[in-house]
Amino acid sequence: MDSQNLTPSHPQKLYSAEAVRQLDRLVISQQQVPSIALMKRAGRAAFDYLCSRWPEISGIQVFCGGGNNGGDGYVIAGLAAQRQIPVTVFVGVPADKLKGEALEAYGFAEREGAKFVSGLAELPPVDKHTVLVDALLGTGFSGELRAPVDAAIAHLNRSSAPVLAVDLPSGLNADSGFAIDAVRADATVTFIGRKAGLFLGRGPALAGEVVFEDLGAAPEIYAQVPALLVRHSGDSLERLPARAADSYKNQFGHVMIVGGDHGFGGAALMAAESAARCGxxxxxxxxxxxHVVASLTRRPEVMAHPVVSGQELEPLLEAPNVIAVGPGLGQSPWSEQLLARAGRAHGALVLDADALNILAGGRVLAGIKRDDWVLTPHVGEAARLLGVASAEVAADPVAAAKAIQEKFSGVVVLKGAGTVIAHVEGVDVINTGNPGMASGGMGDLLTGVIAALIGQGMTLPAAARLGVWLHGEAGNRAAAEGQRGLLATDLLLHIRALVD
Known part of the structure; x- marks a missing residue:
């Protein structure tokens, strides 16, 4: 039983590699489960999943390293041999170098008749019903890949056969999701605690379907080890309440979008329209x-105001209770004036795009920290806010999001395949959306959605979480007819359907 996720409405706790090792130790010491028994449970869980996922299996090739991850692989190989499934094991570390439970598991596979090879050229050819098992590297991996593991990973990625990763794809950082060279798995069976890296950075692209097995760990074990972050799905998110029969418009917020410099009017209008479609x-x-005429033609419900300076913007800032700055803003003197005025207005703020780049420059709103704003950077914008290279943000998005939150306060939404949301109460991650959403205007929609949710009374962290999920799920629905050519405006009606 998955004791961390008793019902779909419960968010999932994600753990660091060290925290999972603590969970292991607690299961061994408090539940008195020998470590070899945990290894056998892990191998059995992965093997059972393999057989259910690929029932017409004709053969298995298991790629084993020298640690406990390799030991899990040897258990899988032994179970396959017991079932009379042809199984070949690539031995990444010689048997005389194995220790403890990994050595014991190797002996089990050997006794059951698994075939062992030490060279990739010795592996038999695969067919459409062969499954490859990645048990090369575990949660302790960091640094650079070394022979023969690097060659084995390249071999796995070249193969046409499906790949099952044991615990996590080899080469993937268990904490951050960072990877340079790593196994691309069709599925990953992970144990004891969900590794944060499976849901961050490159994790979603490399792990495939993630299946969690708690291996019998008791619920009280998880209460003793803090999670690194919390993963939410649609069922675990706070939603907007139903509207009363006598509702009126002023109860649901007044959102102002500030942006649309020369040539970028569409970005600001898309943000305004997404806020409208979000209620x-x-x-x-x-x-x-x-841009005013085009805005009124496209969406007459939006009250479009022409502004040529920050001074003209000033009186317009009194009415809105949420101001979103950044879509199409540019980085001109006009842009800086508008951000400077909006950044000191009353009411909540949502900053995106060039508003973040101007903020990073330090000339506007220098040194300001606000509890009532949401910053929504992508990796490049996050790097500029922190004054570091983009690669540093990509290597550890959780640390980057937390650092931005500590620097500027409020809520930080670091966008990606696993979007990280940092706030004073902790860190969340939302996994939704698809590669078709890698097109212009998608971030502008998200800005409008989050602003609209805040305007309707949600707290900033709740609005950020729900906004990211609505945006991604709308993208998934819009991509049902294909991902290529997906436009930001294709999401608008789906956002409307999902928010209600």
Whole structure:
């Protein structure tokens, strides 16, 4: 039984590699489960999943390293041999170098008749019903890959056969999801605690379907070890309440979008329209004068105001209770004036795109920390906010999001395949969306959605979580007819359907 996720409405706790090792030790010491018994349970769980996922299996090739991850692989090989499934084991570490439970598991596979090879050229050819098992590296991996593991990973990735990763794909950082060269798995069976790296960075692209097995760990074990972050799905998120029969527009917030410099009017309008489709009662748009006619033509419900300076924006900031700055804002003197005025207005703020780049420059809103704003950077913008290289943010998105939150306060939404949301109460991750959403305007929609949810009374962390999920799920629905050519505006009606 999955004791960390008793019902679909419960968020999932994600752990660091060290925290999972603590969970292991507690299961061994408090539940008095020998470590070899845990290894056998892990191998059995992975083997059972393999057989259910690929029932027409004709052969298995298991790639084993020298640690406990390799030991899990040897258990799988032994169980396959027991079942009379042809199994070949690539031995990444010679048997005389194995120790403890890994050596014991090797002996089990040997006794059951598994075939062992030490060279990749010795592996038999695969067919469409062969399954490859990655048990090369475990949660302790860091640094650079070394022979023969690097060659084995390249071999796995070249193969046409499906790949099952044991605990996590080899080469993937268990904490951050960082990877340079790593196994691309079709599925991953992970044990005891969900590793955060499976849901961050490169993790979602490399892990495939993630299946969790608690191996009999008791619920009280998890209460003793803090999680690194919390993963939410649609069922575990706070939602907007139903509207009363006598509702009126002023109850549902007035959102103002500030942006749309020369040539970028569409970004600001898309943010305004997404806020409208997400249920905001009133929508204002402050933009360059030349964009007003197009805005009214496209969406007459939006109150479009021409502004040529920060001074003209000033009186418009009194009415909204949420101001979103950044879509199409640019980085001109006009842009800086508008951000400077909006950044000191009353009410909640959502900053995106060039508002973040201007903020990072230090000339506007320098040194300001606000509890009532949401910053929504992608990796490059996050790097500029922190003054580091983008690679550093990609290597540890949780640390980056927390660092931005500590620097600027409020809520930080670091966008990615696993979007990290950092706030004063902790760190969350939302996994949704698809590669088709890698197109212009998607971030502008998210800005409008989050602003609309805040305007309707949600707390900033709750609005960020729900906004990211709505945005990604709308993208999934819109991509049902194909991912390539997906446009941001294709999501709008899906957002409307999902938010209610």
């Amino acid at each position: 905001a009662g009133l929508i204002s748009l402050a933009t360059r004068p030349e």
